[in-house]
Amino acid sequence: MDASSVHQDSLPLSSDALLTHLQDLGLAYTLHEHVPLRTVEDAKEVEADMEVPGVHSLKIKNLYLRDRKKRNYLISLEQDREIDLKALGKEIGAPGLSFGSADRLLENLGIRPGAVSPLAMITGVEKGVIFYMDSAAQEVDVINMHPLVNDRTVVMTRADFLSFMGRIGCEVRWL
Secondary structure: OOOOOOHHHHHHOOHHHHHHHHOOOOOOOEEEEOOOOOOOOHHHHHOOOOOOOOOEEEEEEEEEEEEEOOEEEEEEOOOOOOOOHHHHHHHHHOOOOOOOOOOHHHHHOOOOOOOOOHHHHHHHHHOEHHHHHHHHHOOEEEEEEEEOOOOEEEEEEEEHHHHHHHOOOOOOOOO
């Protein structure tokens, strides 16, 4: 099964339900629908359609990781940032970082590979997933991210994104 909205009803929380939840919280977003994006390169092909002149946005890549102690992490980084898992592990005190399996991703974040997103912390908080965000997010106007599926992108202001994270009880740790 792919990570597109066609299969969203097979997720613990559908993309549509997440979007309704954001609306119910009074959080604004702009929704873009597009072809399924599986890589940063795929995303770069559609980003121009989401740009707003004069608005500084952060496009992110997301890593679902697990350490030797079996702790789960969601790491959201600026999409072009190089990542060294060993150095990252040292920085966050998580030795032996490796990518989590697709089964664990679905279990702990309620999403499939290709749709990894900070918005998945709505499930991750309950499962004890630890969230880290690139400090570049502190300097932008808006953040682009998937709403649990990879054929949609939500653009939210930094303030609304941080409000959402606070409301779901997610501590944002900065890298």
